[in-house]
């Protein structure tokens with residue numbers, strides 16, 4: 001087999017023809033707004049310069065030549081010219097340059113004055129849509145501080161990226177959290193979400209089994225915590241049966257309690273009927289998670305000034321992460337002491353939490369276990385809360401679907417549901433998938449290409465940083481009929497959407513793909529499904545405040561207060 005790099009090294013035949021002058025045309029489409037992603041309104045579509053495809057001819061060993069591929073070189077990938085200009089200026093400032101940094105793109109985004117109307121974005125994937133509307137399905141951004149970025153969204157392109165991500169795929173994100181751990185705390189690891197290479201593989205393997213087995217092991221406490229959540233709703237709703245505007249905090253409390261049960265096998269009392277004292281451990285964890293999330297969003301978005309000076313957002317990140325760390329480390333140390341006193345240390349026969357299992361692993365230090373915990377409590381919890389919020393919202397807005405789901409839930413006679421029970425509820429599973437299709441908590445995946453790949457007939461070199469706006473693909477009519485409608489039934493059919501079977505999985509990827517896909521997918525699906533099943537068993541839900549969308553590319557969250565109305569079911 002000829003490798004692409006070899007092809008490049010060989011003869012490249014053909015002449016690149018001059019680009020035609022860019023013209024502008026306008027098109028108008030009106031479809032409803034979904035999750036903050038407006039359909040392309042008045043789009044000034046640039047005519048992409050026509051570049052003649054290049055015939056690639058390779059010399060075979062016997063000296064004969066053979067044309068094996070047609071492609072365009074990477075330089076031909078269209079993208080905003082002004083960025084190229086900025087790139088040239090900034091390339092003279094090597095101190096700012098960092099390869100593969102996700103920040104490059106977000107810094108780029110802030111240079112909005114160069115894009116005129118492109119700047120009017122809502123902080124979510126709609127920004128990317130504007131690039132695609134102007135430049136087509138494959139867009140190259142010349143990162144001003146180094147590291148070009150390739151923007152994609154289509155399933156056929158995503159499938160190529162994932163085929164070429166290698167066995168230890170590299171994902172780049174959350175530089176601020178990485179700096180906090182590696183430079184500020186001087187830990188040896190940045191955490192499972194952020195690490196790469198063999199260190200990532202080691203920690204990945206060490207948490208895989210503990211997380212997966214916790215799904216069944218902790219079904220009982222997870223059920224009890226969902227029941228407490230239902231009680232909490234009864235306690236906090238007003239005379240009109242509406243819950244307070246800060247209901248997102250209640251979902252976060254449920255999620256953290258559930259997370260503590262699984263990771264530390266311990267009850268914290270986040271959902272206590274008497275409320276949470278801000279000085280209690282659960283109160284401080286809640287504040288810490290909220291504060292850290294906000295600080296990370298601020299740091300990751302816009303200019304990464306905190307890389308050079310201590311900005312208020314950076315200080316807040318440090319303060320909040322330190323606070324969560326100091327509380328949780330107390331419990332991790334207690335878990336370690338308890339383990340020393342235990343006689344049966346065989347994970348197959350004894351009952352161990354995720355943290356116990358990590359501590360029993362000789363390769364894992366306490367500080368490694370802490371980074372795992374913090375990733376779960378900040379990144380995992382935010383994704384779960386977002387998923388629950390939008391599932392409740394979509395069901396509230398689709399009463400027929402809500403009723404159909406309630407019928408399925410009522411068919412369950414057991415009060416304590418296991419992951420298997422939930423899997424046997426196809427409509428519930430379809431509702432979860434559909435809600436995640438419309439509002440994925442992580443709307444953009446990223447990878448660094450592990451080898452050269454041909455994407456849309458462009459030869460994209462190894463090492464290119466690729467952003468895949470998977471959310472935008474999920475909203476395309478080409479792939480899903482009536483794509484902006486919450487229609488769980490579509491997942492019950494054999495043929496989902498309009499794509500060939502091998503591409504269907506790339507049209508909606510809320511948990512990512514490949515070796516770096518979400519490690520807690522089963523756990524998260526269990527938690528979300530269980531909570532919604534318990535809530536709908538007890539209540540009918542309404543949401544009376546218009547359309548909800550989500551903001552932020554990093555740790556995204558609903559844009560409106562979640563003051564649902566929970567009516568008792570008759």
Ligand code: HEM
Pocket residue numbers: 171192193194204375376379380381383384387441442445446509510511512513514515516517518519520521523524525528
């Ligand atoms: C419904 C809720 C959740 C969603 C939609 C979600 C989604 C994702 C996505 C999209 C990724 C990146 C995948 C990729 O780049 O291909 C990811 C990674 C990850 N998630 Fe989740 N997640 C959720 C909940 C959780 C929870 C609750 C935990 C922990 C208890 C968790 C732990 C992780 C970890 C450790 C990774 C990094 C995996 C790696 O890089 O090796 N997630 N998640």
